[in-house]
Amino acid sequence: MDIKNISQAVIGRLPRYYRYLGELKDEGVERISSQELSKEMHVTASQIRQDFNHFGGFGQQGYGYNTEYLYNEIGKILGLDQKHNMILVGAGNLGSALVRYMNFRNRGFFFKAAFDINEALYGKQIAGITVYPLDSIADYIRENEIDIAVLTIPKAGAVKVAEVLSTCPIKAIWNFAHTDLELPERIQVENVHLSDSLMRLSYEIRRYEEESSVKTPNKPAHRK
Amino acid sequence: MDIKNISQAVIGRLPRYYRYLGELKDEGVERISSQELSKEMHVTASQIRQDFNHFGGFGQQGYGYNTEYLYNEIGKILGLDQKHNMILVGAGNLGSALVRYMNFRNRGFFFKAAFDINEALYGKQIAGITVYPLDSIADYIRENEIDIAVLTIPKAGAVKVAEVLSTCPIKAIWNFAHTDLELPERIQVENVHLSDSLMRLSYEIRRYEEESSVKTPNKPAHRK
């Protein structure tokens, strides 16, 4: 097999390539060289070629890459040629927003059902899917082919649900809870820690302010 | 100044340290060694010490680190001792969910107003903040001290709004739109590309399936 042992650094860049190539394709750009793409994306041409060559040669010497072909190939690498059935765990604000977020559906990601502890929501619809009791998750997964569980519940709940899910035939968890989850190797986990992201932004704000206040030390400027 | 030139790798780990230390603190753990923390977090003790020492010595030989002190120091590094005023740009599902997400407020991040192109929303309230016309963003920012604009609008709109914001006295953009933004150096940008995240998960699902189907090549198993 060739797809193994590819670094997270490379994989992390694939969706961005995919995004840019999709735009180029839509603009009708038929071919693109690593150098042109490099300018668009602000990364080195060398890195682009190295990244692509982890998965085999998609280009042609003297020509470059066919935009649409490359786009499709990266899509396959990312598994976007498969359909994915998802369930929502936690039908709160964030969860509901994700269900209503059509973009995923276009890429073959379908929400099939939602689960919540709040009895008041049982039987209610969210953008066409039904909310069921949290207790029934395991049964639902076993009866329906579910690939991904999307966790949009508070920390404490998430850990408990992860325990239940660890025995279910799902393939992956998309985790929005503010906690790391321990799961068997066969269940892939991708974390979206929004508050971590906001903290990084906060760090950058502070860093920039300190940097520029040092850069102009003799300027009496806006010091309180 | 000492805070400069610290790699993204290190900064990216700070929020996670902060999270773990907060939990330990809440559990009443007074001191912790790099080795203990290393076991909790599944990273090397060496990395932990290296990371902390980018910002100065927070520990004590023979003792370890004082949990609460370290937690507070990392908080300061992350700029969490400052208050941040935010505006929401795009009062759709995702945006509304973020405004209602209380956790940010606890950390000093306050939503002050929302903006949208949809006239039907003007004057409406979302979790206590008012929705204004998109056009009025620049004026609003100039009249109120806004630090962060949170972009939860579609791609095309985001690029245009970024152009407007690039002339406004804001410090940062938290970007949920599916596009990269070009902004002056003084405005920090943090991207949350949800679909990129979902694609990485999709990649991992596929990789694991291929890997395990190769591992057991003589098993007739579940091949269609």
Place this chain on the structure above:
DNA sequence: TAGATTGTTAATCGATTAACAATC
């Protein structure tokens, strides 16, 4: 003091960039 654990230097590992031969 002896034991523990940091802060820090040195060694290793991996990722990025540069260079160039292969080839369309």
Place this chain on the structure above:
DNA sequence: TAGATTGTTAATCGATTAACAATC
């Protein structure tokens, strides 16, 4: 064929890990 650009090897750079002296 000549020119262009890939695929790939080699060189460089940076990040992680190991080791240990400093010191509480």
